[in-house]
Amino acid sequence: MGIIKWLLNAGPTVFLPMLLFIFGLFLRIKVSKAFKAALMVGIGFTGLNLVIGLLTDNLGPAAQAMVRNFGLSLNAIDVGWPAASAISYGTTLGSLAIPIGVLLNVILLIVGLTRTLNVDLWNYWHIAFTGSLIFAATDDFGLGLATMAVHAMWIYFLADLAAPTIQKHYGLEGISFQQGASAPGFVLVLPINWLLDRIPGIKNISWTPETIQKRLGVFGDSAVMGLIIGLAIGGLAQYDVTKILNLGITTSAVLILMPRMVSLLMEGLSPISEAANELVQKKFPGRNLYVGMDSALAVGQEAVLSASLILVPVSLLVAVILPGNKVLPFGDLATIPFMLAVMAAVFGGNVFRIVIGGIVDIAVSLWIASWIAPLLTIAAKSAHFSMNGASSISVLSxxxxxxxxxxxxLGKMLSWGGIAIVGMIVLGLMIWLNKFHAKRV
Incomplete structure (x- = not known):
């Protein structure tokens, strides 16, 4: 347990490369090649975190300025995923998320109820999150453990379900996204995409990075678009000219640098993924298995980034006008690309549709985040998380x-019965997807 705590404290930039190095050796990759691949993944994640930090450090003050300018008064602050993961892993219950997730993954792979071999162990904090909320609501440790197991099953199911779409759109052969903040978006936007396909006029709108650049020329270039969006956000924040220009250059830099950081991640991941696919074909002939990875592999796409930046001020507007909302978007504004990663694949990279789907997702997320705020506040206090004077916290992602x-x-309302119902539903869906649907595909 002490080793797990140490790895969690080290964070994904250390945790994931170490794990991938060991995994590479297990796949019989040469030591030097496995080391170089793991190192490149670590470099890519570090670079990605630096770019996200750059975006957060600049969007955060701009968002605060817009809040002041618009006179917003929402009592639950969105603390963002870094704080949520710290809260989730900061309890005894949360520290058991990785062993439970790994054991369940192995069992489900053996019995053929999932195709995803998850190597992104850091992101088991997502199941620790729901487990901690249930424990805060019921004070039942065993129910919290069961909740984590059921949530892990949902994530594996959604990862398997979305994998073909992800692979086709992003060109990520053999990869699935099992990240808890991204995978659910696949199901959410399927009906939205279906509806948009049937609305005259709307169905023909296609704003891909390629068509935008073709129609707008230099103004459609990703760097110039980033500049324009940054200038607009700075204007809404009522910055002075110098700060507006600085924000414009920063957002432009993010749109250029983030895809390059993702390419470093892919450079390191490719030999691991190839070796894993070879092993799968040898040990499990005829089975089409996926390597479960972080949706960070997709956030560098221009359509995802452009839509995400547009949604920053839109999220604040939605928070103001949405009836029943109590959450002020803040910490997760820079996490919007991760929330959109799977949705963007469903929409085929159409920026217009990604923004529409993103608005719906933000609205739904604000309602749900408002509902869980009291439970997350209790969980934060039990994990001795510093709330910096806030009386209520939540997380948008x-x-x-x-x-x-x-x-x-359902877990809060029906206790063990609720978790059992959710568990049986997802078990039935996994059997359908991997035992019956797979035979017809």
Whole structure:
């Protein structure tokens, strides 16, 4: 348990490369090649975190300025996923998330109820999150453990379900996204995409990075678009000219640098993924298995980033006008690309549709995050998390997914019966997807 705590404290930039190095050796990759691959993944994650930090450090003050300018008064602050993961892993219950997730993954792979071999162990904090909420609501440790197991099953199911779409759109052969804040978006936007396909006029709107650049020329270039969006956000924040220009250059830099950091991640991941696919074909002939990875592999796409930046001021506007909302978007504004990663694949990279789907997702997320705020506040206090004077906290990403509402909602209302119902539903869906649907595909 002490080793797990140490790795969790080290964070994903250390945790994931170490794990991938060991995994590479298990796959019989040469030591030097496995080391170089793991190192490149660590470098890519570090670079990605630096770029996200750059975005957060600049968007955060701009968001605060817009809050002051618009006179917003929402009593639950969105603390963002870094704080949520710290809260989730900061309890005895949360520290058991990785062993439970790994054991369950192995069992489900053996019996053929999932195709995802998850190597992104850091992101088991998502199941620790729901487990901690249930424990805060019921004070039942065993129910918290069961909740984590059921949530892990949902994540594996959604990862398997979305994998073909992800692979086709992003060109990520053999990869699935099992991240708890991204995977649920696949199901959410399927009906939205279906509806948009049937609205005259709307169905023909296609704003891909390529068509935008073709129609707008230099103004459609990703760097110039980043500049324009940054200038607009700075204007809404009522910055002076110098600060507006600085924000514009920063957002432009993010749109250029983030895809390059993702390419470093892919450079390191490729030999691991290839070796894993070879092993799968040898040990499990005829089975199409996926390597479960962080959706960070997709956040560098221009359509995802452009839509995400547009949604920053839109999120604040939605928070103001949405009836029943109590959450002020803040910490997770820079996490919007991760929330959109799977949705963007469903929409085929159409920026217009990604923004529409993103608005719906933000609205739903704000409602759910408002509902879980009291439970997360209790969990934060039990994990001795410093709330910096805030009386109520929430998180837009994981706190706002429909899976959180389903699992925590039924678990809170019906205790063991609720978690059993959710568990049986997902078990049935996994059997359908991997035993019956797979035979027809």
């Amino acid at each position: 994981d706190g706002g997914t429909w899976t959180t509402l389903l699992i925590v909602g």
